[in-house]
Amino acid sequence: MRTRRFGRLGLMVSELSLGTWGLSGDAYGPVYEQELERIVELALELGVTLFETADVYGGGAMEKLLGDTLDPRTTQVVTKLGTVRDEPARKCFDAAYLKDALARSRDRLKRETIDVVLLHNPGVETLREGDAIPFLREEQHAGRIVGWGVSAGSAEVAKAALDQSADVLELAYNLFAAKTLHELTDRIAQTDTAVLARSVLAHGLLVGHWSPNKTFFPHDHRSRRWTPEALKYRISQLQVVRQMVGGEVLTMRAAALRFVLSNQIVSSAVLGVRSQTQLRQLVRELGEREDYLPDEVLVALPEWLRQASVEL
Numbered sequence: 001m002r003t004r005r006f007g008r009l010g011l012m013v014s015e016l017s018l019g020t021w022g023l024s025g026d027a028y029g030p031v032y033e034q035e036l037e038r039i040v041e042l043a044l045e046l047g048v049t050l051f052e053t054a055d056v057y058g059g060g061a062m063e064k065l066l067g068d069t070l071d072p073r074t075t076q077v078v079t080k081l082g083t084v085r086d087e088p089a090r091k092c093f094d095a096a097y098l099k100d101a102l103a104r105s106r107d108r109l110k111r112e113t114i115d116v117v118l119l120h121n122p123g124v125e126t127l128r129e130g131d132a133i134p135f136l137r138e139e140q141h142a143g144r145i146v147g148w149g150v151s152a153g154s155a156e157v158a159k160a161a162l163d164q165s166a167d168v169l170e171l172a173y174n175l176f177a178a179k180t181l182h183e184l185t186d187r188i189a190q191t192d193t194a195v196l197a198r199s200v201l202a203h204g205l206l207v208g209h210w211s212p213n214k215t216f217f218p219h220d221h222r223s224r225r226w227t228p229e230a231l232k233y234r235i236s237q238l239q240v241v242r243q244m245v246g247g248e249v250l251t252m253r254a255a256a257l258r259f260v261l262s263n264q265i266v267s268s269a270v271l272g273v274r275s276q277t278q279l280r281q282l283v284r285e286l287g288e289r290e291d292y293l294p295d296e297v298l299v300a301l302p303e304w305l306r307q308a309s310v311e312l
């Protein structure tokens with residue numbers, strides 16, 4: 001497993017990290033409990049050192065899984081705070097709430113110091129006003145967290161996080177959602193901010209396995225993400241990803257992952273695997289060479305994306 005610098009925090013992390021939303025059962029449907037531990041153990045065997053979670057995933061169960069399985073001396077954990085699991089779930093970024101939430105996360109993760117705490121999908125106003133960021137800076141100063149940052153759901157939030165000198169920015173970055181990161185690249189490079197790229201497979205779309213009439217179970221977040229027409233359209237755009245397959249790029253999912261990692265501004269790609277098989281496939285197909293995509297593909301890609309009307 002190759003490693004990368006994690007921005008200015010002085011950490012080296014695996015270029016692939018394990019995300020745990022999909023494992024929690026909250027997002028895509030249940031995963032066998034025994035499989036959960038095995039996936040974390042396999043990730044360790046394959047050289048993953050960075051694990052991404054949130055206090056709300058599985059109502060704390062994912063933090064507990066990582067706390068029970070990982071050695072804090074050899075692994076890093078990024079967790080996210082700010083979602084209260086009421087019915088319906090709501091956001092809360094008050095310092096008093098975050099303080100208690102952080103204490104609970106440290107207990108579950110069994111870590112005195114958490115490597116990174118991110119605000120979980122805050123609005124711009126939370127970053128500009130309020131006491132969340134002063135609180136995180138104090139916790140960093142006190143040594144209870146190494147760094148802090150923001151998991152951003154929009155370009156505006158990502159910009160506001162950079163305005164506040166966040167150490168880490170997590171955002172969706174994939175072949176069909178590259179614009180925000182590309183626009184912010186200069187600022188991220190200047191400030192040496194760590195970047196966690198998530199949703200690198202566009203929630204499975206870029207794998208290219210779905211028929212145009214694909215449907216999802218109601219508890220799967222993808223049943224609400226696309227209308228049937230929007231999904232058909234997205235699937236028709238996958239021709240671009242198909243064009244990238246060839247030579248060492250064995251599959252569409254490999255092309256998608258290699259695209260993300262070919263961008264050196266990315267510190268780690270957060271994988272959303274839901275089985276050991278999926279994890280093995282992605283690691284194997286990523287290969288061992290540093291040239292993730294052939295030069296001719298990188299040169300042709302912007303034009304291929306334009307032809308498929310993918311916004312750059």
Ligand SMILES: NC(=O)c1ccc[n+]([C@@H]2O[C@H](COP(=O)([O-])OP(=O)(O)OC[C@H]3O[C@@H](n4cnc5c(N)ncnc54)[C@H](OP(=O)(O)O)[C@@H]3O)[C@@H](O)[C@H]2O)c1
Nearest residue numbers: 019020021022151198199200201202203204271272278281
């Ligand atoms: N706001 C936030 O902070 C936020 C938001 C989203 C995600 N995240 C984090 O990022 C992680 C990944 O995000 P995501 O779930 O959006 O990601 P993704 O990686 O784009 O998609 C995950 C889906 O891709 C499919 N997949 C994965 N590996 C595969 C393989 N080898 N072959 C075929 N299909 C494969 C699976 O679909 P099937 O289930 O259909 O097999 C899986 O559910 C999450 O687990 C979470 O930790 C954070």
